[in-house]
Amino acid sequence: MRPLLPALFALFLAGAGPVAASPAQPTVTVLYDAFGDAGPLRKDWGFAALVEVDGRRILFDTGNDAGVFAHNVKAAGVDLATIDTVVLSHRHADHMAGLAVVLEANPDVVVHAPQEGFGIYGSSLPSGFYRKDPSLPARQRYFDGQPPETLQFGSAWPGANFKPHAATTEIAPGVWAIITVSDVAGTRELRELSLAVRTDAGLLLVVGCSHPGLPVIVAEAAKIDPDVHLVVGGFHYVNADDAAIAGVLETLAPYEIDFIAPGHCTGEATFAALQKAYGQRYLFAGLGARLVLGEDTTAQGRRRGGDAGFSASEAVAYRALALRGDHVHGHLAHAHP
Structure with a gap:
């Protein structure tokens, strides 16, 4: 494994104070998820994260429920009027239900989304x-x-400033919207957008649900920069069997990812397997987590070492949420992405 570039990953409870307007180091704050430490943010199935880099504030996905999203944003001290860009990973409701809340506060914000014919984000032919x-x-x-x-x-959002993408595009200096297409039964032909950000430590990769397969997305990101430093978000192995999980670990190994921070639809068994495989390079990224790339390899974000970030009650709630909606389909098909 290559030597790690200096990096600090710190975990804070969002809501302990307002999110800094311009943090000195690239930062990812998890605003929406179904697991995490007790705190002022409300847990629900879905995903949203605030990415802050080089003075730019990028909101990645907007959760499953507009009311919960609005509460979490307020509790985390995030001013939606100051968001520079919104990125919607894909068309599933648990990633985009809070967009109306964003547009109410910031109606002219650019919204990057996958281009789909007759899609919910608008399109042309x-x-x-x-x-x-x-x-x-x-x-x-x-x-x-x-x-x-x-x-x-x-x-579905008339007047919103959508920028649809059919191919990987640099949407700002050093920031890419990566497009991949699912070939998995149940989501076949679904286009998914991931976010890649070049940092001094390497590439930061934020994923929503990884329907096309996490190795597929990582491979596309590696075309931009093979030094993949951190992958954070939903990996979509929530119902995967042990063989499928072992398969994805094997497929990811050649990329030598420095740190991995799974959340959302990754799944409990996959959390545990990734934690075992990545050891001190596994970072807890539950609701309210704030991951900061910085100057030291000490990682408060790893302090959840023994339990993969779950209490017993959270594990029960997570299993129940995992059985809702369309997240049950197709996970076994990921054994050989």
Whole structure:
């Protein structure tokens, strides 16, 4: 394994004080998840995180419930009016339900999202996408046989400043929206957007649900910078069996990821397996965690060493949440991403 660049990962309870406007080091604050330490933030199934780097504040996903998201943002001291950019990883409700709250406070903020035909974020298609038959009378033809060159489709958030992406794009200096496409049964053809940020310590990679497979996303990120320093977010192995979990660990090993901080739909058994595999390089990233890349290898974020971040009651609640919605599908298919 290559030597680690200096880095500090510190864990704080969000809500102990307002989130700094411009932290000196790149920082990830978990604003929405179903597990974590007791504190003022409310747990619920879903994901949202605030990424702060080089004076830029990027909100990654917005959780499952607008009311819970609004509460957590307020409790964490985050001013949504100061958000520079929003990134929505994919179309599932547990990642985007709080967007209306963001737009109320910051209506002109740029929202980066995956481009999908007829998608919920809005899209457009050339009118040539459908076959035409000029033998029909005008009243039987779309647009009387004279369609506009481009058809525009609406979004669930009219007026929002969406920037759809069909390919990996540098959305700001040193910041990329990475697009991957799921080939897993249940989410096949779903496009997912991940966030890669170049830092002095290496690449910071934030993932939402990893439907296309975490190794697929890491491989795309490594094309930008093979020095992957930290991966944080949902890995989508919530119902995976031991063989599938072992498979993803084996596939990730060649990338020599410095630190890993799983959350959301990663799953309890996968938390435990990752903690065993990565040891001191496993970072607790539950609700309220604040991970700071800094000057020292000491990691308060690792202090949850023995329990993978769960109390007994949290484990029961997590299992119950894991069985809700569409997160049950397709996890066994990840054995060989």
